[in-house]
Amino acid sequence: MTIFLICLAGAVAFALLAVSATHNRLMQLDERCESAFADVDVQLKHRHNLIPGLVETVRGFASHERGVLTEVTQARAGALQAAAPNMRLEAETQLGQSLTALMSVVEKYPEIAASGHFRELRAELSDSENRITAARRFYNLAVAEYNATLRQFPGNLIAQRKPLDRRRTFDLGVERVLIDEPVPISF
Amino acid sequence: MLRVNGFVGHVRRNDMLSLAMFAGFALAFQMIAAAVLFVPLLIFDTAHAPVLGNGAYFARYAWLMLLLSFGLFLIGFGLHSDQVRESVGFTIVDRRSHPRLVNIVEQMAIAAGLPAPKVGLIPSGARNAFACGHSRASATVVVTRGLVEALDDDELAAVIAHEITHIANGDIRLMAAANIMMGIVVRFEKLNILRVRDGKPSGCLVFMPAIMVLVMFAGALSKAALTLARVSRLLLSTSREYIADAEAVRLTHNPGALISVLRKIDGRSEVEGVDVAVDAMMIDGLVEGPYATHPSIAERIATLLALSGDMATSGGRRRDTRPLADIVEHRPAGGFGRKGLANRAEPIPPAPPPVIAPKLLTARVNKGEERNAWGLLPRQSRSLNNSALLFIVLPLVLSIIFIDMPNN
Numbered sequence: 001m002t003i004f005l006i007c008l009a010g011a012v013a014f015a016l017l018a019v020s021a022t023h024n025r026l027m028q029l030d031e032r033c034e035s036a037f038a039d040v041d042v043q044l045k046h047r048h049n050l051i052p053g054l055v056e057t058v059r060g061f062a063s064h065e066r067g068v069l070t071e072v073t074q075a076r077a078g079a080l081q082a083a084a085p086n087m088r089l090e091a092e093t094q095l096g097q098s099l100t101a102l103m104s105v106v107e108k109y110p111e112i113a114a115s116g117h118f119r120e121l122r123a124e125l126s127d128s129e130n131r132i133t134a135a136r137r138f139y140n141l142a143v144a145e146y147n148a149t150l151r152q153f154p155g156n157l158i159a160q161r162k163p164l165d166r167r168r169t170f171d172l173g174v175e176r177v178l179i180d181e182p183v184p185i186s187f
Numbered sequence: 188m189l190r191v192n193g194f195v196g197h198v199r200r201n202d203m204l205s206l207a208m209f210a211g212f213a214l215a216f217q218m219i220a221a222a223v224l225f226v227p228l229l230i231f232d233t234a235h236a237p238v239l240g241n242g243a244y245f246a247r248y249a250w251l252m253l254l255l256s257f258g259l260f261l262i263g264f265g266l267h268s269d270q271v272r273e274s275v276g277f278t279i280v281d282r283r284s285h286p287r288l289v290n291i292v293e294q295m296a297i298a299a300g301l302p303a304p305k306v307g308l309i310p311s312g313a314r315n316a317f318a319c320g321h322s323r324a325s326a327t328v329v330v331t332r333g334l335v336e337a338l339d340d341d342e343l344a345a346v347i348a349h350e351i352t353h354i355a356n357g358d359i360r361l362m363a364a365a366n367i368m369m370g371i372v373v374r375f376e377k378l379n380i381l382r383v384r385d386g387k388p389s390g391c392l393v394f395m396p397a398i399m400v401l402v403m404f405a406g407a408l409s410k411a412a413l414t415l416a417r418v419s420r421l422l423l424s425t426s427r428e429y430i431a432d433a434e435a436v437r438l439t440h441n442p443g444a445l446i447s448v449l450r451k452i453d454g455r456s457e458v459e460g461v462d463v464a465v466d467a468m469m470i471d472g473l474v475e476g477p478y479a480t481h482p483s484i485a486e487r488i489a490t491l492l493a494l495s496g497d498m499a500t501s502g503g504r505r506r507d508t509r510p511l512a513d514i515v516e517h518r519p520a521g522g523f524g525r526k527g528l529a530n531r532a533e534p535i536p537p538a539p540p541p542v543i544a545p546k547l548l549t550a551r552v553n554k555g556e557e558r559n560a561w562g563l564l565p566r567q568s569r570s571l572n573n574s575a576l577l578f579i580v581l582p583l584v585l586s587i588i589f590i591d592m593p594n595n
Contacts, residue, residue, distance in 0.1 A: 025195065025196070025199065028195055028199075029195050032195055039440070127506070131440070134440035134441055134498075135440050137440070137497075137498040138436075138437070138440045138498065141193055141194065141494075141495060141496070141498060142193070142194070142195075144192075144193060145192040145193025145194065145195055145196065148192040148193070149192050149196070152192075
């Protein structure tokens with residue numbers, strides 16, 4: 001009888017320990033997701049800050065390409081206003097697409113591409129793009145880990161009790177390899 | 188609880204593992220203590236001697252030994268002084284002379300939320316880096332010149348993030364503590380009077396069977412304890428390295444750069460004249476032998492790939508602000524061009540074939556060890572075997588001779 005009670009107490013203690021460890025792990029993962037998202041956010045802000053300079057530079061050379069320029073400006077404004085994560089995601093995707101359009105328009109104007117200022121901006125934009133991608137992927141890894149732990153036992157039991165939702169990964173559509181310096185070809 | 192779904196789980200698991208390893212040291216100390224105390228207790232307190240006392244040893248002495256090991260550890264931990272600097276000989280550099288290096292260190296320190304550590308440089312062509320110092324405030328990150336010249340900015344940031352994680356997690360003190368425990372175990376092992384010493388012949392033991400059994404038992408026990416302590420240190424250090432790798436990815440968001448660093452330093456990381464205690468904090472160190480502290484590069488790369496998936500294989504373009512003269516790959520092989528530049532660093536040694544460490548941890552730490560599982564040198568073991576053979580064969584031969592003699 002005594003042995004049975006000891007075993008029972010041990011099993012209960014173990015279960016409690018497992019649950020509390022998983023709970024702590026989930027909290028830690030949640031925090032990790034938050035901070036990883038904040039990292040993405042910082043990089044996105046950086047990109048937003050680069051855009052006005054870029055738009056003005058292009059306008060200086062090709063002010064009649066109004067359509068593309070307005071589109072970029074509006075997309076930026078939309079991204080700045082978007083608050084909910086889902087809208088945010090869409091707005092950033094939109095901004096990325098309009099930037100790609102802008103860059104393809106610029107290809108028509110060799111004098112823009114030759115401008116040192118534009119080249120600097122483009123290099124910085126491409127650098128910023130790389131950082132966004134890296135931060136976003138890291139965020140997605142954290143989200144994947146969080147979601148997996150949330151669905152596994154005993155995380156699923158904890159998730160029923162506490163308002164813990166699965167998180168969405170931050171995907172900007174197809175992986176874009178854009179705005180990189182074009183490979184110089186000479187004959 | 189120990190499930191690994193990603194980086195956080197990986198770090199947590201290794202944290203638990205390193206905690207468990209201190210229990211390994213305590214157990215090793217207990218084993219050594221039992222072997223050391225056997226003879227004195229046999230003489231003075233037979234009732235509580237190990238083995239003979241029927242468990243009474245544990246009631247009286249094992250607890251004392253546990254306390255003693257803890258006390259010795261605390262004393263060693265408190266007295267541990269900053270011995271690193273003299274043994275390696277690095278110079279502290281500043282922003283004026285090495286702006287690129289100092290900038291990267293400061294960026295990573297900010298990312299990790301630490302005060303910027305001092306930056307040291309070893310004038311060596313080897314590729315390695317380590318962290319030293321007592322507290323977060325007095326820490327120093329040291330890199331070799333070979334490393335700074337061989338890595339681009341992202342790669343260098345990955346190395347620095349690895350070392351800064353060692354500082355942030357207090358691994359420097361932890362490994363110092365492990366080395367102290369190791370030292371205590373080794374010193375106690377020498378106190379064992381039943382130990383077969385190097386010069387002593389062991390063959391004569393055969394003629395004292397009771398003592399021989401004791402000696403063999405004590406020898407095996409202390410050898411096992413030594414192996415256990417070494418395995419503990421290896422696992423402790425290994426888990427800290429894995430954590431530092433994982434955290435470096437968190438700080439840099441660039442597992443690809445870290446993997447490329449590991450490939451670049453593989454087999455080229457040995458800095459001459461480095462203390463073993465420092466070795467524990469190096470980004471790459473001994474993988475096998477009694478002083479093994481690091482997982483092999485192949486294992487680390489495999490772990491990083493498993494944890495970061497496609498993030499590791501598809502990175503953007505790397506940043507590289509090295510002055511062109513420093514880029515190792517661009518330097519002429521010598522013989523023509525700017526001689527002064529080419530001669531600035533010693534030639535880069537060709538990468539040796541990768542180390543394939545034995546899978547079994549005990550085999551890994553005992554690689555190159557002369558003494559066998561009974562604590563005997565090959566010579567002693569041979570002489571003991573020969574004597575034992577003689578001890579068995581001689582009576583047999585004699586008995587055959589005497590039995591065959593006509594009974595008259």
